Amino acid sequence: MIAFSAVSILLIITIFIFGEGMPVMVKYGLRKFLFGLDWFPLERSYGLLPMIIGSLMVTGGALVIGVPFGLACAVVLTEFSSKRLRRFLKPIIELLAGIPSVVYGFIGVVILIPFIRDHLGGPGFSVLASSVILGIMILPTIISISIDSLEAVPRTYREGSIALGATRWQTTRMVMFPAAKSGIIASIILGMGRAIGETMAVIMVAGNAATIPRSLLDPVRTLTSNIALELGYAAGEHRQALFATGVILFVIIMILNTIANMTSRKRRP
Amino acid sequence: MSEAVVRAENFRHFFGERQTLRRINLEIRRNEIFGIIGPAGSGKSTFLRALNRLNDLVPGSRTEGTLEVCGQDIYGPGTSVVELRRRLGMVFATPIPLPRSIFENVAFGARMAGVKGRARLNELVADSLRKTALWEEVMDRLDSSALKLSGGQQQRLCLARILALKPEFIMLDEPTSGLDPISTMKIEETLRQLQSEFTIILVTNNTKQAARVADRTAFFLNGEIVEVDRTEKIFSAPSDQRTNDYILGKFG
Ligand SMILES: Nc1ncnc2c1ncn2[C@@H]1O[C@H](COP(=O)(O)OP(=O)(O)OP(=O)(O)O)[C@@H](O)[C@H]1O
Ligand SMILES: [Mg+2]
Numbered sequence: 001m002i003a004f005s006a007v008s009i010l011l012i013i014t015i016f017i018f019g020e021g022m023p024v025m026v027k028y029g030l031r032k033f034l035f036g037l038d039w040f041p042l043e044r045s046y047g048l049l050p051m052i053i054g055s056l057m058v059t060g061g062a063l064v065i066g067v068p069f070g071l072a073c074a075v076v077l078t079e080f081s082s083k084r085l086r087r088f089l090k091p092i093i094e095l096l097a098g099i100p101s102v103v104y105g106f107i108g109v110v111i112l113i114p115f116i117r118d119h120l121g122g123p124g125f126s127v128l129a130s131s132v133i134l135g136i137m138i139l140p141t142i143i144s145i146s147i148d149s150l151e152a153v154p155r156t157y158r159e160g161s162i163a164l165g166a167t168r169w170q171t172t173r174m175v176m177f178p179a180a181k182s183g184i185i186a187s188i189i190l191g192m193g194r195a196i197g198e199t200m201a202v203i204m205v206a207g208n209a210a211t212i213p214r215s216l217l218d219p220v221r222t223l224t225s226n227i228a229l230e231l232g233y234a235a236g237e238h239r240q241a242l243f244a245t246g247v248i249l250f251v252i253i254m255i256l257n258t259i260a261n262m263t264s265r266k267r268r269p
Numbered sequence: 270m271s272e273a274v275v276r277a278e279n280f281r282h283f284f285g286e287r288q289t290l291r292r293i294n295l296e297i298r299r300n301e302i303f304g305i306i307g308p309a310g311s312g313k314s315t316f317l318r319a320l321n322r323l324n325d326l327v328p329g330s331r332t333e334g335t336l337e338v339c340g341q342d343i344y345g346p347g348t349s350v351v352e353l354r355r356r357l358g359m360v361f362a363t364p365i366p367l368p369r370s371i372f373e374n375v376a377f378g379a380r381m382a383g384v385k386g387r388a389r390l391n392e393l394v395a396d397s398l399r400k401t402a403l404w405e406e407v408m409d410r411l412d413s414s415a416l417k418l419s420g421g422q423q424q425r426l427c428l429a430r431i432l433a434l435k436p437e438f439i440m441l442d443e444p445t446s447g448l449d450p451i452s453t454m455k456i457e458e459t460l461r462q463l464q465s466e467f468t469i470i471l472v473t474n475n476t477k478q479a480a481r482v483a484d485r486t487a488f489f490l491n492g493e494i495v496e497v498d499r500t501e502k503i504f505s506a507p508s509d510q511r512t513n514d515y516i517l518g519k520f521g
Contacts, residue, residue: 082328160365160427163323164378165355165434174377179368 017250021243033244039210041230041238048248050212054127054220055196055252057213058206061131062138062195067188069135070142074184077143078150079172090147097140105204108133113205122217125207130220133201138191145190149183150176189260196253199224223249271299274437274468275320279334282312282319282492284327289315291492292334302460302469304483304500306476308520312492313472317440320470321357322350339437355382358431362443364423366415366430371407374415374426378434397429401459421452428459439463440470445478457482476516480504488512 025033028046036047073093077086108129117124153176161171177184199222207219208229221229227242227249234242275297282290290312297303305313315324322343324330335342343353355378366374375394376384384390394411398404403425407418415426424444431439441460445453460469460482473479479486480500487497488509496509507513514520 154365156361156363156365157367159323159326160361160367161377162326163321163354163359163361164381164430165351166378166381167351170381174381175367 014250017243017246020240021245021247024237024240025244025247033241033248037212039226041234041241044237046241046244048223048226048245050210051221051223051226051245052248052252053212054206055222055224055249057127058130058134058202058220058222059192059196061127061216062134063188063192065131065135066138066142066191066195070139070187070191071146071184073139073143074146074150075172075176078147079168079176086147090144093140094144095140097144101137101198101201102204104133104137105201108201108205116217120217122215123207123219125205125219126217127206127213127220128216129205130202130222131216133205134195134198137198137201138194141194142187142191145187146180146184149180149187152183153179185260185263189257192256192260193253196222196249196256197224199228203228223252271301273297274299274339275470276337276340277335278337280319280336281333282315282324283329283331283333284324285329289492290319293494295487295494295497297468297470298485299468300464300466301484302464302471302482304479304486305470305472305489306474306479306486306515307489308515309474310491311489313489314442315492316489317359317442317470317472320438320440321354321359322348323354323359325350355434356436357438357440358434358436360424360427360431360439360441360444362446364420364427364447366418366423366426368414368416370412371415371418371426372411375430375433378430382434393433394429397432398426400432400463401425401429402455403429419452421448421455424448424452424456425459428456432463437468438470439467440472442472443474444471446474453478476504488515490515 024046033046033048034052035049036045037049038045038047039050077089112129112132113124116122116126116129120128157175157179158171161175162168166174202222203225206221206225208221208225209219210221210226213220223245226245230238231242273296275295277293277295280290280293281288293316305316307313318324319332319336320338320343332344336344338353338357341348367377369377372394375397376390379390379393384393395404395408398407403422406422415423418426428439428444445456448456457478460471463469471479471483483500485498486500486503488495488503488511490511496503496507496512498508503512504516507516
């Protein structure tokens, strides 16, 4: 019953977004939306390419930062530290997921932006800043789900490998990781979902220029920011174009999820 | 009589406060099949796992006294546990193939030990599988998952996996407890054939199995060795009443 209503709510949302967003896309042509470079809503120019690229860059950057770091943390906590330490640290890490994104954004503005501006150049508000903040924000998801899936690997696998004279690190790499792979990939997919959907923190540190960034130090605007920044005052066709942005975001998330699911299924032994 | 390759002197083992092995004194000789019998919880597995230091994985595990393998105190300084574990291959009660192909399972230990080159690995894998009489059954599907094998085949795979390490010892912890009589027979057969090359330590909760394959047998009870002797002697004229009772199935 609950599952059913969850599904139907999702369905209603989908229909609503598509219903609001499709007409304007049909009117100007999908191609204009997907590949148009200029976002000037007042001049009826609705090119979303900069935001599409922005979202992908920022999400990719978040994964590049968050995944290795998160997995490293998970491995250290499960394979190389005591159970007590893990029992103590894991809830704290999970607590980090509950911090409102405004706070992450604020920390970014106060610490990260000046740091990038002073040491690397550019305005500070940038792809890099957004990637770092998002990378940190997805850490709890990746760490906590990866720990769960590493812990769920039968103890006998580890023992079997160690008894064969494998070192702990070899065991982790060759046995634990492959055995926990589906859970780890799930954690990455969830992290990715969180990164691509995050809005507030990104708006605060990204600079939000609706142009394709030419370097990691340039400002960037994501699809979610685009909606959040302008929905407040948009009307008419402009408003519909923002819904169209939502449609595209929706489709991108679907595509990424499918790809991630497929790769995880294909590699299973 | 051949030389002693394992020697325990007043060896004791603890999991935290709990003592699991008390004053173990025992010798295991080269190329014998050494049986260990005893009721559940008597410390048989703990003793095996003390020999390859697998107990080290349990926090709070510690030992006293000496336990020597080929004259070297394995709890003394300068022991490489990784090397020790390669010298004393271990087969567990439940076969635990890694979730990989048959080939990769057998090659795993050797790979970890730094053996490289497809040709060498191929030969090693084929050789190990032949010795465990598994080769004919799996030679045409070496790349399929090891988890698809039957329980008996998996257990022989685990044995082959150890042979690929070229160990000096083979330790088996109730290797046939989950297997049917035919698979059990095959394993026992294999062990007899391997005896010329290896020293074999066989823990079993099936006293008949010890009677069938072991040259000498030790009876463990509550972490102590009650009796060690030639297997015929243990089963025909044990010197301790408790051994007799256990063999007759009066407890355990
Ligand atoms: N990881 C562990 N932590 C604490 N105590 C343990 C652990 N493993 C075993 N023990 C204890 O050590 C004692 C000996 O256990 P062991 O597994 O060696 O018995 P066993 O003779 O192999 O029995 P079985 O026939 O059931 O396999 C038991 O009392 C058991 O409770
Ligand atoms: Mg046992």
